[in-house]
Amino acid sequence: xxxxxxxxxxxxxxxxxxxxxxxxxxxxxxxxxxxxxxxxxxxxxxxxxxxxxxxxxxxxxxxxxxxxxxxxxxxxxxxxxxxxxxxxxxxxxxxxxxxxxxxxxxxxxxxxxxxxxxxxxxxxxxxxxxxxxxxxxxxxxxxxxxxxxxxxxxxxxxxxxxxxxxxxxxxxxxxxxxxxxxxxxxxxxxxxxxxxxxxxxxxxxxxxxxxxxxxxxxxxxxxxxxxxx
Numbered sequence: 001x002x003x004x005x006x007x008x009x010x011x012x013x014x015x016x017x018x019x020x021x022x023x024x025x026x027x028x029x030x031x032x033x034x035x036x037x038x039x040x041x042x043x044x045x046x047x048x049x050x051x052x053x054x055x056x057x058x059x060x061x062x063x064x065x066x067x068x069x070x071x072x073x074x075x076x077x078x079x080x081x082x083x084x085x086x087x088x089x090x091x092x093x094x095x096x097x098x099x100x101x102x103x104x105x106x107x108x109x110x111x112x113x114x115x116x117x118x119x120x121x122x123x124x125x126x127x128x129x130x131x132x133x134x135x136x137x138x139x140x141x142x143x144x145x146x147x148x149x150x151x152x153x154x155x156x157x158x159x160x161x162x163x164x165x166x167x168x169x170x171x172x173x174x175x176x177x178x179x180x181x182x183x184x185x186x187x188x189x190x191x192x193x194x195x196x197x198x199x200x201x202x203x204x205x206x207x208x209x210x211x212x213x214x215x216x217x218x219x220x221x222x223x224x225x226x227x228x229x
Contacts, residue, residue: 152178164191
């Protein structure tokens with residue numbers, strides 16, 4: 001059974017001085033997830049938000065969060081992020097950032113949250129295939145992480161097809177990086193069911209309208225894919 005298609009608003013591209021209003025705009029449009037990029041300046045060449053900011057975000061929205069940890073040694077920080085998260089939220093870490101993925105997954109699950117793993121564009125699916133049964137989410141990066149506004153890398157799409165063919169029922173597969181209205185149908189065709197968009201939402205004149213548009217594009221893409229199968 002095909003997973004429900006969801007749109008995630010990546011607030012990396014939002015105005016950090018107006019997070020509440022920026023989140024409320026997409027919430028009113030029916031956004032499915034708020035995607036939060038956490039960067040440490042080590043695993044990726046940028047520094048963004050930490051648990052303190054996420055604690056504030058939890059106070060202003062009931063939309064589930066995907067806390068995307070782009071940090072080295074994520075096992076050291078799961079408790080800090082779990083303490084400011086809630087039921088239905090995801091914590092997603094990078095397979096490239098730890099030698100203890102099973103431990104990280106266990107820590108996330110024991111905290112009552114959903115566990116996700118992310119792969120950089122040059123990382124093979126083989127690195128996580130044996131872990132799929134323990135995961136709630138796999139996040140495929142279609143740019144190298146660190147900054148918004150990068151160009152989509154279509155060469156990662158076969159990885160989504162591969163993972164979807166192996167995925168147990170209920171596994172969410174997300175794609176993140178360089179998402180535009182033009183490439184959403186490609187991602188859905190290959191098996192992605194969560195589309196994380198940053199600039200395609202927050203660099204437009206009307207984020208509310210942008211979410212509605214992306215949702216309609218996704219809906220039409222699902223119909224077209226279903227007709228082809």
